[in-house]
Amino acid sequence: MNGRMTLLPLLLFIAAQDKFPDVPAFYVRQAEQTLGRMTVDEKLTYIGGEDSMFIRAIPRLGLPRIKMSDGPVGVRTWGSAPAYPAGTCLASTFDPELVQQFGFSIARDARARGVNIWLAPGVNLARITQNGRNFEYEGEDPYLTARNAVTIIKAVQWQEVSTTVKHFAANDHENDRNSDSSEVDERTLREIYLRPFEAAIREGMSGAAMCGYNKVNGIYCSENEWLLRKVLRQDWGYEGVMMSDWGAAHSTLNDFQNGLDLEMPDAAFMTPAKLKPLLASGQITEAQLDEKVRRILQLIYRFHWTERPQEDPSIPRDNPASDKVALQIAREGTVLLKNDGVLPLDKTRVHKIVVLGPGNRVINGGGSSTTHPFHSVSIDEGIKQIGGDGVQVAYYPVIGKINEAFEFKGYENGLKAEYFAGKKLEGAPLQTRQETGIDYEWGGNPPGPGVPGIDFSTRWTGSFRAPADGIFVFAARSDDGIRIWIDGNKVLDSWIDRGAVTDTFRLTLKKGQLYGLKVEFYQGGGDAVAKFGMLPVEQLLNQSLPTAELKAADAVVVSVGFDEVSESEGMDRPYSLPTEQVLLIQNAIKLNPRTIVVNHSGAAIDTKGWLDHTPAFIQAWYPGQSGNQALAEILFGDVNPSGKLVTTFPVDIKGTYYESAYPPKAGKIVYREGLFMGYRWFDKNRVTPRFAFGSGLSYTTFKLSGLKLSTLSNGVEATTTITNTGSRAGTEVIQLYAGYDKSRVARAARELKGYRRVELAPGESKTVSIPLEQHALDYWDTPTQKWVTERGNVTVWLGTSSRDLALHKTYTVR
């Protein structure tokens, strides 16, 4: 475990602190006393934040100003801070001890900055690959996410920093998150999407929780009585603070009555001016107000924030200990998905490495989690550092810019543009004019006099002459729908409501030939973007491919994927890599067969068209400040990879629920796949994924043998022997999946219910036991509003991925 100390005794100690005491705890009494001394005005102002990241101070009552900071991949709000790898990378470690170290480390980063409330962990699930925030979360499995959430919360709160589990609930995509409704049946919510929240609240006892921006079944989370009062308070007994996401509140009365305690970043609806008349008329009561204030006060006293400064100046802000944890997460969470034998690189033979691509110094994704570190390691620096003096590294960004396509103006006499009211290009155009090209970002502004800024459509017609022979890449970027015909053939049809997305396609053109063009576009609300154009494939690669160096290199590393700008909170991302990156991979492989592709994303990407020819492929998620050192260690075999994928990669998105589930239609995102989310869907529909949930390669090989099930008081325990059958030391993650052979309700074939990392020397064997708690297999019976333990035969599978399950055995639940 690379010199890390074992913290299991501490885990047990923390587990023992699990329950609220039967007699009112000290902080309950303290809160009650302070509440009794507060005026109604003080209480009314207390339930709205101030200065974006604070709960206000009340010096008269000894209440300090409470400082918050965003997460989940750093304590990012107050200047530079240690930047950890993505949540998906942390989850891919399947290492509870390391997850706990992450929690301790984060808490110390928070204490170094005087932060009381850390706005994390994020436990929404990677239902669809396109969600722009997948990287902040922990993948697609509720069990794994729940285990990690509990561990992180306990470790952070142990050091008297409150966590804020977010975003409650079903906030599983980003475009139009402020208006879309997640339409999910109750059983699916309870068994899949609410599970990590339930664990975070009941087991982790998170001090705070944050509601999502979205609606659940038609009602905004911030005022959703079922979510906040019934599930959270009544069913789970939550006593902590429920805060709004920033600007996610929508009404005064509903927010107040249905369970919001704290409106952030400040009061817009729960203001004293708006609440006072409701109090006076009796529509709301002071007792209800007291409940909210009481919860905030209890949080303050629970963590002793009135008794000592929260800032601990003895902890360095740029803490080397945090850096070690960040590095270790990347070592264990980076996933090797394909290796035709090119890896590991042999330092005695590999002397020249070329690094290409835009991802050389990508650290994290974008939005409120983006953490700016004090220092970071790029891929070429990591390789230099680990490769040593014998290895020369050259870096070429070769970043093709698809946006250059939109500068295309080569139309014969321009284009005829007709602007219509409404989305359907109907009636007489409101305006007709000649335009030189299509390159518009109107925002909400009218595209021309007499045309509305929203809810309009446009048709461009004309022709262009091909400037040269060869392959041209066509690009269209639109918010919302666009469809295109060339010479009467429909070549693109993206006629849907969506945020700005770039679609590309390729055509071979003949120099001088005239091609007819028709482009139709509509704007259905929000921003308006319409762009179209083309450019020769070679131009897209910037003509800067270092051909000679690539041919002469002993290995090539191509870094592709997304970054802070292209995968971010507030927007979803395309499933495919940008065209220019696919071309970059294809060209690099043509020039050098020892090419390794390293991808940055929070979930699956389209691997069609390049993966089959790629000798090695690594999913690096987002690596954090030191993750590229870990990457280099993996490339050279100093670290044997052990990360396991936490989101399924399909062969083709077509026909999977990922495709039909997105984008939302008419403001609704319907969870039609129900319980069969992620790998459950692939199992049920017998679709083979490209890379299965739980998969990941090592430089050695393992064998599982002999499965024994023994009965425990609350379930069973699976015992197996694992052997390292290769010649290198390595670590494997044994995964336990379980499912009923027959059930009276629809169920997944099997679900992850346990796991264990095992480190083994070459030839070494270890016997490992993994418990399976029977209640983990209970189903939610909506009519009776109860969890039900079903009788019947349960099969337990053990293996090294959701699709590589060497052993299984059945037991009977009586």
Ligand code: BGC
């Ligand atoms: C995000 C939250 C974040 C908050 C404060 C919101 O936009 O959704 O996750 O904690 O901003 O920065």
